[in-house]
Amino acid sequence: MRILILGAGITGITAAYTLASRGHEVEVVEQEPSAAMQTTFSNGGQLSYSHAQPWANPAVFKKVFGWMLRDDAPLVLRPKADLAMIRWMMHFLLQCQPARADENCERMLRIALYSRKKMHEIVAQTNIEFDYRQQGILHIFSDQKSLDGAIKHAKFQEKLGCHEQILSRQECLAKEPSLQQAHKQIIGGIYSDSDESGDAHLFTQRLAQYCEQHLGVRFSYGVTVNKLHGSKQRITSIATSQGEMRADAYVLALGSYSTLLAKQIDIHLPIYPMKGYSITLPAWKDAPEVSITDDEKKVVFSRLGERVRAAGTAEFAGYNTAIRPVRIEQIFSSFRDLFPHVPTNGADEWACIRPQTPDGPPLVGRTPCANLYLHTGHGTLGWTHGAGTAYLLADIIDQRATEIRLAGYELSRYRKAG
Ligand SMILES: Cc1cc2nc3c(=O)[nH]c(=O)nc-3n(C[C@H](O)[C@H](O)[C@H](O)COP(=O)(O)OP(=O)(O)OC[C@H]3O[C@@H](n4cnc5c(N)ncnc54)[C@H](O)[C@@H]3O)c2cc1C
Numbered sequence: 001m002r003i004l005i006l007g008a009g010i011t012g013i014t015a016a017y018t019l020a021s022r023g024h025e026v027e028v029v030e031q032e033p034s035a036a037m038q039t040t041f042s043n044g045g046q047l048s049y050s051h052a053q054p055w056a057n058p059a060v061f062k063k064v065f066g067w068m069l070r071d072d073a074p075l076v077l078r079p080k081a082d083l084a085m086i087r088w089m090m091h092f093l094l095q096c097q098p099a100r101a102d103e104n105c106e107r108m109l110r111i112a113l114y115s116r117k118k119m120h121e122i123v124a125q126t127n128i129e130f131d132y133r134q135q136g137i138l139h140i141f142s143d144q145k146s147l148d149g150a151i152k153h154a155k156f157q158e159k160l161g162c163h164e165q166i167l168s169r170q171e172c173l174a175k176e177p178s179l180q181q182a183h184k185q186i187i188g189g190i191y192s193d194s195d196e197s198g199d200a201h202l203f204t205q206r207l208a209q210y211c212e213q214h215l216g217v218r219f220s221y222g223v224t225v226n227k228l229h230g231s232k233q234r235i236t237s238i239a240t241s242q243g244e245m246r247a248d249a250y251v252l253a254l255g256s257y258s259t260l261l262a263k264q265i266d267i268h269l270p271i272y273p274m275k276g277y278s279i280t281l282p283a284w285k286d287a288p289e290v291s292i293t294d295d296e297k298k299v300v301f302s303r304l305g306e307r308v309r310a311a312g313t314a315e316f317a318g319y320n321t322a323i324r325p326v327r328i329e330q331i332f333s334s335f336r337d338l339f340p341h342v343p344t345n346g347a348d349e350w351a352c353i354r355p356q357t358p359d360g361p362p363l364v365g366r367t368p369c370a371n372l373y374l375h376t377g378h379g380t381l382g383w384t385h386g387a388g389t390a391y392l393l394a395d396i397i398d399q400r401a402t403e404i405r406l407a408g409y410e411l412s413r414y415r416k417a418g
Pocket of ligand 1: 006007008009010011012029030031032035036037038039040041042043044045046047048223224225226253254255256257275276277278300311312351352353354355375376377378379380381382383384385
């Protein structure tokens with residue numbers, strides 16, 4: 001089958017890899033001059049398979065109204081006359097109910113554990129190097145209530161097959177000695193030794209090169225997709241900045257922009273852009289070996305070869321990707337809390353929008369349009385889930401049984417979407 005993949009972020013390229021490996025004729029269309037130049041470019045680097053708690057959960061529900069207009073909150077909402085945002089927010093708040101949050105957590109964990117297995121297979125098959133570290137992720141906590149909540153959640157995940165270790169303050173400092181310098185109060189932590197980290201940009205670029213050199217995938221870079229031609233039942237072609245393109249099937253992997261294209265054929269994707277920030281510094285002597293998550297600030301820290309990346313925060317501000325000084329300062333201040341002795345001048349600063357679904361899990365597979373497939377909506381965990389969802393997608397397109405249960409990933413989970 002000839003398949004056009006729209007978008008060359010982590011989701012577009014992992015899809016190109018799985019589909020071309022199955023013998024399909026694959027072409028990737030991307031507006032940027034190379035792969036992974038948008039949301040996949042400078043993310044937190046965590047392959048946090050064990051972090052399956054969706055943003056929509058009862059604890060966030062209690063805090064969200066207080067956070068709403070505070071510029072230093074982990075999640076900031078700028079309510080405006082944007083119907084899509086209001087609809088998304090209503091849906092998000094409904095998903096904060098305990099039973100919904102538990103169900104969504106199970107879905108996030110199911111795809112995450114599968115993704116870990118598939119990521120290992122891709123790495124073994126391609127030998128790609130991407131500053132990969134398999135030293136686990138340590139979540140640190142600074143107040144007892146949050147730690148107690150996280151321990152309760154870890155026990156819930158344990159029942160679903162995810163094992164994490166609960167650590168005392170001393171054990172946290174022993175696990176990651178660079179934290180001994182921290183000004184921040186650390187009262188304990190949760191550590192998962194099967195979590196990993198790596199540079200998503202490097203991985204995606206190198207996997208794209210691998211696909212081109214070994215699997216015959218064609219890349220049309222610098223080409224913008226402007227329109228889906230056809231109807232809600234079937235796409236006949238796409239209009240691009242370089243003319244019409246045709247295929248038997250089309251995969252939408254445009255991150256937050258997937259919504260705008262799907263809307264043209266009356267398919268409504270419940271994805272809203274959620275902006276985040278990162279800073280990247282050169283690694284210093286004694287830089288962290290283990291990837292860290294500061295639970296209070298929702299900021300993650302990953303060592304990527306000779307660099308250290310700090311990333312996080314969530315801001316609902318539409319499609320605007322400009323760096324707001326007051327928001328990126330939250331990342332700098334979280335960094336200084338943990339590593340007060342490390343100068344941050346000269347850090348690379350970055351902001352981008354995550355394609356976020358209200359319930360958390362991504363959108364994979366079929367749509368009401370027979371030859372349009374989704375590989376999008378990966379939100380805060382696209383780097384972590386992108387390998388697993390690409391295999392699900394290939395199984396769906398090939399009409400094979402999926403290796404894990406598909407329930408909870410397709411668009412059909414939203415009653416009114418299509
Ligand atoms: C601050 C931050 C930190 C994060 N940290 C982590 C983390 O630690 N771990 C983790 O798992 N995830 C993390 N994420 C999330 C992860 O980065 C995303 O889920 C993932 O990159 C999304 O990939 P994507 O392929 O859907 O989107 P993208 O990477 O944005 O790819 C979409 C592509 O489509 C192209 N495109 C869009 N419109 C058009 C068009 N009309 N025509 C042609 N091309 C088009 C874009 O140029 C882009 O290349 C983080 C995200 C942010 C912002």
